[in-house]
Amino acid sequence: MTANHIATDAPPITISVQELTQFCDDYLSAGAFKDYAPNGLQVDGGRAVQRIITGVTACEALIDAAIAANADTIMVHHGYFWKGEPAPITGMKGRRIRKLMQHGISMIGYHLPLDAHPVVGNNAKLAEMLDMNITGALYPSESHPVGNISTCIPQNADSLIAQITKALGRTPLHISANYAHVNSNAITKGNDKLIERVGICTGGAQDMIEQAAVMGCDAFISGEISERTTHIARELGIDYFACGHHATERGGIQALGDIIAQQFGLPVTFIDIDNPA
Ligand SMILES: [Zn+2]
Known part of the structure; x- marks a missing residue:
């Protein structure tokens, strides 16, 4: 046999x-x-x-x-x-x-629960996919921390865009914090600002950009963007990367599927229904 x-x-x-x-x-x-x-x-x-x-x-x-x-x-x-x-x-x-x-x-x-989990959560998986080290929470709390603060090798926005594009298979929409300076020609090397401390919260968390600025982040990464997000990024001096709600939330459910397949020996298959938003 x-x-x-x-x-x-x-x-x-x-x-x-x-x-x-x-x-x-x-x-x-x-x-x-x-x-x-x-x-x-x-x-x-x-x-x-x-x-x-x-x-x-x-x-x-x-x-x-x-x-x-x-x-x-x-x-x-x-x-x-x-x-x-x-x-x-x-x-x-x-x-x-x-x-x-x-x-x-x-x-x-x-x-x-699938956004926040420290191992299979969407926020943790996105930091991992971007080769970043999680150092804290965007909203620290003993029972319910929300989002994370991660560090990466100091790099400029173009380099981070390339890294995100490689990890998620799509180019993020980037709002530079240096807009006002560039317009007044006060700074000529606007895009050379180094990004090292990054706030991360997947999906529709664009309004948490203000908290990321409060927490001293150089940049904030989320899924969606609103009209107001552009002005907040420019006026608070924090770079913003809108990477797609769907694109930033594929990690958690796949990781949970892996845990289930391991635990029960069942076949688990992730199916990606394409979504540009
Ligand atoms: Zn979502």
């Missing part, structure tokens, strides 16, 4: 969706977070867990990919049931949940 036969004949590894959720709840200390959406099991597809798909957002394209892969469980960073959204399960929301239910697919979501 070949190894192939043994693998085919062996009963597949199966755990309950409750067991999987309990493990993740404990690992991420999910119960300790006040969040904008429920963390953990959001849709119970009613089947045992044998094949898991992970992704950033539980959009319809990810559900279609999970169906095509014959998966029974989807795990994401952005799930459903956000605070303030209409409760009825109709329209786009209805279509997504109906598809999950009809195909017996469970959906598990972790939001803030």
Whole structure:
């Protein structure tokens, strides 16, 4: 009998969706977070867990990919049931949940616990991907530190742009802190400012740039940018790098998937639904 036969004949590894959720709840200390959406099991597809798909957002394209892969469980960073959204399960929301239910697919979501975790969190993974050393938190707290402050080899903005582009596969939008000086010709070597101390908070954390300035960071890295962010960066003298909400939040769910694959021996596959925002 070949190894192939043994693998085919062996009963597949199966755990309950409750067991999987309990493990993740404990690992991420999910119960300790006040969040904008429920963390953990959001849709119970009613089947045992044998094949898991992970992704950033539980959009319809990810559900279609999970169906095509014959998966029974989807795990994401952005799930459903956000605070303030209409409760009825109709329209786009209805279509997504109906598809999950009809195909017996469970959906598990972790939001803030998956941003903040010191090992698999989005913020920790982004610092790691950029070869930076985490030295503290953007908002220090014993129970709930938010974001991180990291140090890198002193480099100018162009060099950091190149590093981010290589790590994330897309070029960040950079707002230089030296705008006013460049305009008045007061400083001719504006782009030679060295960046060493960097605030990091993934996703839609652009307004934390003010806290990064308070904490003495040379630059701040997040996902999104607002119109006001440009002026804040210029006036507070801190470089800003908008690297994409989606692009900066791919690390956490993939790292959690690796932990689950290790713990339970289940196949876990990350599917990247392209998103330029
Ligand atoms: Zn997010």
